[in-house]
Amino acid sequence: MIKQSALNPENAAFRETVPAGEYFLKVVKAGETIRILDLEGNQAADTLFYNAHNPTERYSAVDTIREQGNVYLTAGSKLVSSENNVMLEITADTCGRHDTVGGACAAESNTTRYALAKKCMHACRDSWLVAVAEHEELGMTKRDITHNINFFMNVPVTADGGLTFADGISDAGKYVELEAKMDVLVMISNCPQLNNPCNGWNPTPIEVLVWS
Numbered sequence: 001m002i003k004q005s006a007l008n009p010e011n012a013a014f015r016e017t018v019p020a021g022e023y024f025l026k027v028v029k030a031g032e033t034i035r036i037l038d039l040e041g042n043q044a045a046d047t048l049f050y051n052a053h054n055p056t057e058r059y060s061a062v063d064t065i066r067e068q069g070n071v072y073l074t075a076g077s078k079l080v081s082s083e084n085n086v087m088l089e090i091t092a093d094t095c096g097r098h099d100t101v102g103g104a105c106a107a108e109s110n111t112t113r114y115a116l117a118k119k120c121m122h123a124c125r126d127s128w129l130v131a132v133a134e135h136e137e138l139g140m141t142k143r144d145i146t147h148n149i150n151f152f153m154n155v156p157v158t159a160d161g162g163l164t165f166a167d168g169i170s171d172a173g174k175y176v177e178l179e180a181k182m183d184v185l186v187m188i189s190n191c192p193q194l195n196n197p198c199n200g201w202n203p204t205p206i207e208v209l210v211w212s
């Protein structure tokens with residue numbers, strides 16, 4: 001569902017551009033709104049959410065899909081945690097569909113899906129591993145890297161339940177906006193994938209904005 005935001009970027013309390021292949025890490029407090037903006041179009045933003053006070057509670061694809069009875073995310077979707085609490089709600093969305101089931105790219109999946117020679121290509125899982133390694137204060141390890149949301153990514157589920165990685169439906173300037181219902185740690189990998197069309201074969205920057 002396409003829903004525009006009433007928020008003005010000029011009034012945002014925080015703005016940061018995240019290049020493709022980099023990670024983004026920030027606590028968004030309950031009541032604050034975060035926008036992920038696809039600056040140049042057709043970019044996937046692989047995102048994990050954690051309870052900022054207890055990262056063992058985290059976004060759960062399984063619980064979110066069950067509670068809303070739909071595999072896609074858009075305006076009105078509530079992101080549910082592994083403890084069945086609502087972590088965030090999508091309050092605006094100009095893209096219209098975000099993936100819950102495709103997972104993130106990794107050296108291992110690049111190897112099995114594409115070619116052995118792709119193993120050393122940078123992948124989302126690497127960016128998250130760097131994020132937790134560079135932030136020991138979080139007390140997180142690779143065991144905490146679980147299923148993620150692929151904002152802006154198009155993974156249509158076929159009539160017989162298959163997954164397909166399709167060309168993106170996002171475009172330059174499209175965004176998704178979420179209101180935090182608890183203090184959440186947001187961890188984004190701005191996807192560097194070059195082996196499938198999730199980034200239009202051209203990974204590009206995103207911008208993250210937060211309104212207090």
Ligand SMILES: [Zn+2]
Pocket residue numbers: 046104105106123124125191192193
């Ligand atoms: Zn990726």
